[in-house]
Each structure stands twice: as structure tokens, then as C-alpha cells.
Amino acid sequence: MSTAATRRVTAAFRSGPLAVRSFRLLAGGQLASTIGDYCYAVALPWLVLSNHGSTILLGFVLACYGVPRTVFIPVGGMLADKFGPRTLMLFADVMRCVLVGVRTFLAARHTASLITLGPTAAFIGAGEGLFLPASFTIMPSLLDDTRLAAGNALSSTAVQVGSLIGPAIGGALVAATGASTAAFGIDAASFAVSAVSLALIPRRAAAGTMAASSAQTADSMAETADSLTKLADTAPDGQAAEPAGKPQGMLAYIRQSRAIQVIMVVAIAANLAQGGLGEVALPALAHEHWGAGGYGALLACMAAGAVIGTLVAARSGGLRNPAAVASSAFIIAGGAMSVVPYLGGEAGAAAALLILGVCNGLGNVLFYTMAQRSIPSAILGRVLSMIMLCSAGTFPLSVAVTGVLIRHIGTSPFFPIAGVFLVVAVLGGNSQRAFRDFGRQAEPSERESQLA
Secondary structure (H helix, E strand, O other): OOHHHHHHHHHHHHHOHHHOHHHHHHHHHHHHHHHHHHHHHHHHHHHHHOOOOOHHHHHHHHHHHHHHHHHHHHHHHHHHHHHOHHHHHHHHHHHHHHHHHHHHHHHHOOOOOHHHHHHHHHHHHHHHHHHHHHHHHOHHHHOOHHHHHHHHHHHHHHHHHHHHHHHHHHHHHHHHHOOOHHHHHHHHHHHHHHHHHHHOOOOOOOOOOOHHHHHHHHHHHHHHHHHHHHHOOEOOOOOEOOOOOOOOOHHHHHHHOHHHHHHHHHHHHHHHHHHHHHHHHHHHHHHHHOHHHHHHHHHHHHHHHHHHHHHHHOOOOOOOOHHHHHHHHHHHHHHHHHOHHHOOOHHHHHHHHHHHHHHHHHHHHHHHHHHHHHOOHHHHHHHHHHHHHHHHHOHHHHHHHHHHHHHHHOOOOHHHHHHHHHHHHHHHHHOOHHHHOOOOOOOHHHHHHHHO
């Protein structure tokens, strides 16, 4: 690496999100946890499918996980706003560490039935439901607005790197041992590592820990206070806002925000397609053709693409219309999803999944950064939890229906069905102006006319 490049990396470390110790702890813990999660993602389908189970059984075990996750997502949003996201994330990690330890014991006994796997799946799903809203709510409390987009991208990159390493480890372990026990054990240990990293984050970590950043933020607040007061009568997407100084509830905000309403509908439709494809159809396709090692390699390719997408998103802070870029990425993802089984074998499937990962990584980071910047901080956890509820709420239905459909039409035809469904959902959202303009930055001339 050249001296100039080294200086740029050093400067980025000193002034960017990685300069904040609490952020480093969070990202490191999520990296470890994700490695374990993807070991689990390989181990669970193989535990079911290799012990005379079917895609229907796998779908229903995943539904047992998905239903409690859906139920507890809004609970997680409320608890994150009340007790703080760090505390809730720590509790959820400890809970899941114990539960995956129980799953490891069941795997050692080669137990694969709905009666034995369903209850642990349900409690693990409940822990995930509590964790998810808090994991997105915590970011603005660790980083100031100037670092938020880069922080979201780096956090997502850590998760995607984990999802790149985890499937390779999980697939190799399952292929070498013929059992899922070791992979489940790694997942349990990873939750312990994540819990320790969260425990080391100060209880009242705040954005802008560097003195210069704090001074800059204070000056900016002072200069724009009057302007914000003038703009208080209009919500970001053209809806009437609450009067200045009056607290706004979550339901009132959602009723007033056409953009959030459309986003929730699109999330429901899009995840009906993606949930079952990733958790049932893809492992079933790999089980038919390429084995556990091949499945781990496919997941690793998709994760590698997601790393690329999140790194691209790290440089997206100046986008004028991020919703358009995110929508384009998801449309391309739908096309890549459609052709996974039809590109000549494992190499072709890996290439399609790489593209799918790039687009999903880019689109997701852009979306959550827009949401964090647009939604009032006092209700951020609850509003995000409702959006996640729309996404995760479709998961139980998606995996159950996918299992049944594959049983009747076969594995390969399901992929284009899911891809077309995703594209139609995103195009439907873009038929609404509020959706297209979500997170859109005004031109300097427009901003001056608004403040006049």
C-alpha cells in the first residue's frame, strides 16, 4: 500500500466511526455473532434434511422461529425506547446463547422433529425479535450524523464479513463431521462473545465523542434552530407535522407519513418472496445438487456480494435521491434471484447470488440510513420495529408456503416466482411519490426557498 493510501486509511480511522470505541465494540460483537448465525444457517437445514426430514418440516420449524420473532419485534421496539437498546441487546444475546446451547445438545442426539426443534426455535425467534429493533436504534446513540451513513455501512460490512466466513466454517464442519453439533456450538459461543462486547459499551454512550465533533454539532444546532422551527409545519414527505415542541407518538407519526405507510406495504410484499427463498428454497437446491459444502460456498458468495454493496453504500452520504438508488438495487436483486438455478450449475448460481448480495447490501444500508435520519429519535425504535414487523411478520408464512410449493412444483421454478414478486413489490412502491422521495435531499435553491 502506498504512503498516500496509508495516510488516507489512518485518517479515516481517526475521524470516522472506527474512532469511537463503543462503535468498534458493537461492530466486533456483531461480526462474531454473525459468524455463529451462519454456521447455524447451514447446520439447521442439514439437521432436518439429513434425518429424513422434508422441506415441509424445515418450513414449519422455521415458522416456529418466525412467529415469535414477529410478535416480539414491536415489544423490542418499545423496550429499546424505554430501557435503552444496549441493555435489551445484551439480554437477548444471553438468552439466545443458552437456547442455542440446548439446540446443540439436541443436534448431538440427531433429533429432528417438530416437537423437539419447534420450542427452541420459538424462544430463539423471540430473542431475535427483541434484538432487531434495538440493533438499529443504537446506532444514532453511538455516532453523530456526519458518521451515521459510514457507521451503518461499516456495521453492515462487519455483519456481511461474518456471513461470508460463517457459511464456509459451518459447511466445512457439517461436511467433515456429517453432523451439525459443532456448528451449533460455534453459534452458542458467538452469542457469548457478542454479549461481552455489549457489556463493555458504556451505558450512556453518546454520539460525537470527539471534542471537535461536539463543537461542530453545537454550532450547527445553534445556527439551524430558527430554520427548523419554520419547517416544523411540514413533514418530510409533505404530510402535516405535529406542532413544534409537542411530542409525537408512533401511531400518529405513521398515520401522517405516507412514505412510512408505503414502505411497510412494500416490506410485506418483498419479504414474502425473499424469506422462503433464502431459508428453504436455496438449501433445498443445494441439498439436491451440491451438498453442505456447496451450500456454504453459495452463502459465502452472497455474503461477499453484500460486503461489496455495503462498502459502496459507505460512500453514499451525498446522494440526492437515495430511495431511487435503493429501489434500482432491489429490482436488480429480483432479476438475479430469478436465474439462480438456470446458469449452468454451482458457479452460475454463485455468480447470481453474488449480484443479489451486492444489491441487497447497498439497498438495505441506504434504506436504514434514510430511516434513522428521517424518523424522530424519541420514537425511532418503535417506528423501526413496525417496519421490521412488516418484514419479519411475513417470514412464517413465507417459509411455510415455500416448503409446500417446492413439494408440488419443484425447487427450481420457485426462484423466478420469488424474483418477479420482489420486482413487482418495488415497482408498486415507486408508483407512490412519497416512497420515491423518501430521504431525498433538497437542492440548495429549494432549501433556501423553504427557509425564507
